[in-house]
Amino acid sequence: MKKRRLTLSQKRMINGYLFILPWLVGFIIFYVRSLILTTEFSFSKLTVKPTGGYDLEYVGWENFRYAFREHGTFKQILTTSIGNIVIDLPLIIFFSLFMAILLNRQFKGRTLVRAIFFLPVILNSSAIATAMELSAQMIAGGISAASQVATETTTAGVDVSYYIELFEDLAMPRTVLEYLVAAVARINNVITASGVQIVIFLAALQSIPGSMYEVAKIEGATAYETFWKVTFPMVMPHIITNVVYTVIDNFAESEVVTLSYNTTFTEFNYGLSSVFSLVSTAIICLILIIICGFIQKRTFYYN
Amino acid sequence: MSADAKSLKNKINVITSNPKFMNNTKGMASSLKKLIIKLFSFVVIVGICYVILAPVIGMVVNSFMSDTDAYNPMVYLIPEHPTLEKYKLAWQRMDYLKTMGRDLLYSATLMLIQIFICSMVGYGFARFKFPFKKFLFGCVVVMIVIPSHTIMLPIYMTFKNFDPFGLATLLTGKAVNLMSTPIPMYIMTIFGCGVRSGLYIYIFNQFFRGLPKEIEEAALVDGAGIWYTYFKIMLRNAVPAVITVAVFSMVWQYNDTFYSQLFNISEDIVISKKITTLQATIANLDKILDKTVQELYLDAGIVLVMLPIVIFYIVLQKYFIEGVERSGIVG
Numbered sequence: 001m002k003k004r005r006l007t008l009s010q011k012r013m014i015n016g017y018l019f020i021l022p023w024l025v026g027f028i029i030f031y032v033r034s035l036i037l038t039t040e041f042s043f044s045k046l047t048v049k050p051t052g053g054y055d056l057e058y059v060g061w062e063n064f065r066y067a068f069r070e071h072g073t074f075k076q077i078l079t080t081s082i083g084n085i086v087i088d089l090p091l092i093i094f095f096s097l098f099m100a101i102l103l104n105r106q107f108k109g110r111t112l113v114r115a116i117f118f119l120p121v122i123l124n125s126s127a128i129a130t131a132m133e134l135s136a137q138m139i140a141g142g143i144s145a146a147s148q149v150a151t152e153t154t155t156a157g158v159d160v161s162y163y164i165e166l167f168e169d170l171a172m173p174r175t176v177l178e179y180l181v182a183a184v185a186r187i188n189n190v191i192t193a194s195g196v197q198i199v200i201f202l203a204a205l206q207s208i209p210g211s212m213y214e215v216a217k218i219e220g221a222t223a224y225e226t227f228w229k230v231t232f233p234m235v236m237p238h239i240i241t242n243v244v245y246t247v248i249d250n251f252a253e254s255e256v257v258t259l260s261y262n263t264t265f266t267e268f269n270y271g272l273s274s275v276f277s278l279v280s281t282a283i284i285c286l287i288l289i290i291i292c293g294f295i296q297k298r299t300f301y302y303n
Numbered sequence: 304m305s306a307d308a309k310s311l312k313n314k315i316n317v318i319t320s321n322p323k324f325m326n327n328t329k330g331m332a333s334s335l336k337k338l339i340i341k342l343f344s345f346v347v348i349v350g351i352c353y354v355i356l357a358p359v360i361g362m363v364v365n366s367f368m369s370d371t372d373a374y375n376p377m378v379y380l381i382p383e384h385p386t387l388e389k390y391k392l393a394w395q396r397m398d399y400l401k402t403m404g405r406d407l408l409y410s411a412t413l414m415l416i417q418i419f420i421c422s423m424v425g426y427g428f429a430r431f432k433f434p435f436k437k438f439l440f441g442c443v444v445v446m447i448v449i450p451s452h453t454i455m456l457p458i459y460m461t462f463k464n465f466d467p468f469g470l471a472t473l474l475t476g477k478a479v480n481l482m483s484t485p486i487p488m489y490i491m492t493i494f495g496c497g498v499r500s501g502l503y504i505y506i507f508n509q510f511f512r513g514l515p516k517e518i519e520e521a522a523l524v525d526g527a528g529i530w531y532t533y534f535k536i537m538l539r540n541a542v543p544a545v546i547t548v549a550v551f552s553m554v555w556q557y558n559d560t561f562y563s564q565l566f567n568i569s570e571d572i573v574i575s576k577k578i579t580t581l582q583a584t585i586a587n588l589d590k591i592l593d594k595t596v597q598e599l600y601l602d603a604g605i606v607l608v609m610l611p612i613v614i615f616y617i618v619l620q621k622y623f624i625e626g627v628e629r630s631g632i633v634g
Contacts, residue, residue: 006492009432010441012431012432012433012529013431013434013530014430014515015431016427016430016432016433016436017427017433018427019423019424019426019427019428019431019533020423020427020428020439021493022420022423022424022493022494023420023421023424023443023494023495023500023504024439025494026491026493026494026495026496027442027446027495027496028493029494030454030458030491030494030496031442031445031446031449031454031496033457034454034456034457034458035449035454036459037460038453038454038456039458041456041457054460083355099351102344102348103348105344107341107344107345109618111621111624113348113352114624115524115616115617115620115624116352116355116356117351117352118616118620118624119353119355119356119359120355121554122554122612122613122616123359123607123609123613124558125557125558125560125575125608126558126560127560127575127576127578127579128575128578128605128608128609130560131578131579131581131582131601131605132601132605156427167493187354188354191351191354191355192355194472199624200627201625202624203627243599244447244448246403248447248448248450251450252450252451252452252561257450257452260452261452261455261564264455264456264459267634270456273456274456277450277452277453277455277456278453280448280450281450281453283476284450285448288448
C-alpha cells in the first residue's frame with residue numbers, strides 16, 4: 001500500500017502539536033478538569049469515604065446561600081481583600097513607573113541599586129513572614145500587640161489627624177485625604193510588592209528607540225512634554241502587563257485565599273471552600289477585564 | 304542603543320550642557336536645575352534602599368547578638384559581644400546541611416524541568432502554525448490569571464488517590480496516596496503546570512518570536528531536523544530568557560509555601576517549613592524560654608535559610624537584569 005506523504009506544512013503542524021503536547025495534557029488534566037470539578041463541588045455536599053474517593057450529593061445553591069447569608073466573616077474578608085488590591089494597584093503601578101524612570105538614568109552604582117530593588121522579591125517568603133508574625137505574637141501577645149499595630153499604622157507617632165484637619169480647612173474632600181494617608185502608611189507594602197514591576201518597566205524603557213527622544217529634543221519639547229508625549233505612550237502597553245501581574249500576585253497572598261484554604265483543610269467543608277474560591281476568582285477576573293479594557297482603549301500600540 | 308550612538312549622545316550632552324557653548328546665565332540655571340534633580344533622585348533612591356535593607360540589616364545584626372546584648376539598650380547596630388552561638392544552635396536544630404541540600408536539589412531539579420518544558424512549549428507557540436493556536440495561547444494566559452487556590456481541591460483529591468487510567472489499582476490493588484511526597488510537584492511541573500509555569504511559557508514565547516527566522520532556515524537547509532535545530536541551536540541562543548526563567552523559577556520554587564503545604568511535603572525537604580517551627584523547637588527542646596532571646600535564634604535561622612538564594616541571585620543578577628531587558632517579558 002502506498003503511504004500518502006505529508007506536506008511540509010502538515011509536518012510542521014504535527015511538530016508544533018508535539019512541542020506543546022506536555023503542556024496541553026497538563027492543562028486539560030490540572031486546569032480544565034479541576035475547574036469543572038470545583039464548580040461541581042460548589043453545588044454539592046462532599047463527603048470523603050474512609051476507603052478513599054468521595055461521594056457527591058447535589059444540594060443546589062445551598063453552599064452559595066450559606067456563604068453569603070450565614071457565614072460570619074466571608075463577605076467582610078472578601079471586600080477588604082479586594083479593596084486592598086484596588087487601593088494598592090494604582091500606587092504600585094505609579095511607584096514602579098517612577099522608580100523605573102529614576103533607575104534608567106546613568107549614575108554610579110546603578111547595578112547595585114537595581115539589585116537592591118529586586119531584593120524584596122527574593123526575600124518574599126511567606127514562611128518567614130509567618131515565623132516573624134508568630135514570634136511577634138509570642139513576645140507581645142494579646143492587647144499590647146493590638147496597640148502596637150495601631151501605633152504603627154499611624155506612621156511612627158506623627159499626629160495624622162492634625163494634618164488631616166489642616167487640609168480639611170482648605171476644603172479638600174476627606175476621602176481623598178484618607179486615601180493619601182492610607183497610601184503613605186502603605187509605602188512599605190508598595191515598595192516590597194513592586195520589584196518585578198520595576199524590572200518590567202525598566203525593560204520597557206530600554207526598548208524605546210533613542211531616535212524618538214532626539215526628535216523630541218530637536219522639536220524643542222521640554223522634559224515634561226517628552227515624558228507625556230513619548231515615554232508614557234510607549235510604556236502604556238506594559239502597564240497592562242503590570243496591572244495583571246500586580247492583581248494576580250496580591251490576590252494570591254490575600255486573606256480570601258487563606259480563608260478558603262483553612263475551610264478546606266481545617267474545617268473540611270469542601271463545598272463551601274469551592275464557593276469561596278470561585279466567587280473570589282470570578283470577581284478578580286471581572287476587575288481585571290474592566291481595568292484592562294479601560295486601559296486598552298487608551299493604549300497606543302507602536303507596532 | 305549601540306555604544307557608538309551612546310557615546311555620541313554623551314558628547315552632545317557635554318557640549319550642550321557646557322556653559323561655554325551656551326548663554327552663560329541660562330547655562331547656570333540649567334546646571335542648577337540638573338543638580339537639584341540629581342540630588343532629589345539620590346535622596347529618593349537612598350531612602351527607598353534604606354526601607355528595603357533596614358529589616359535585613361536588623362536581622363543580621365540581631366543574629367550575632369549575645370543574650371546580654373539583647374537587653375542592653377546601648378547596643379545599636381554593632382553587637383558588644385558578638386557570638387556565633389545562635390547560628391550553632393539554629394544550624395543544629397534545622398539539621399541545616401542535610402535539609403538545605405535536599406531543598407536545593409528539589410528546587411533545582413524542578414527549575415531544570417521548568418526550563419526544559421516551558422521553553423519547548425514556548426517555542427512550539429512561537430514558531431509553528433497549527434489550528435487553534437490563538438485559542439490555545441489564550442489558554443496559557445488564562446492559566447497565568449487563574450489563582451492556584453481555585454484548582455487546589457481537585458488537585459489534592461487527584462493526588463490523594465492517584466490512579467491514572469486505573470493503573471495503580473491494577474498493580475497494587477488500590478489507589479496510591481502521593482501526599483507528603485514531592486512527586487505531585489514533579490508530575491505537575493513535567494506537564495507544564497508547576498509554580499507559575501504559564502508565565503515562563505509566555506516569556507519563552509515572546510523571546511523566541513523575537514529571534515530571526517533565518518537561523519532556523521539556515522539549519523534546515525544544512526539538513527538539521529526540527530528537534531536538532533531546537534536543542535542544539537535555538538536553546539543555546541535563548542540564554543537570556545533561560546537565565547530569567549532560571550532565577551524566577553528557583554526563587555519562587557524555593558519560597559513557595561502554597562504547594563508544599565497543599566501536598567504536605569515533608570519539612571525535611573522544604574526548609575522554609577522548618578523555619579516556621581524553629582522557635583517552638585528551640586523553646587521546647589532547649590528550654591530557652593526567654594522570648595527575646597528566642598527571637599535572636601529565629602533571626603539566625605532566617606539568615607541561614609535566606610543565604611543560598613541570595614548568593615544564587617547575586618551570582619546571576621547581572622545576567623538576570625540584562626536578560627529581562629532582552630528577553631520576552633516585554634513583548
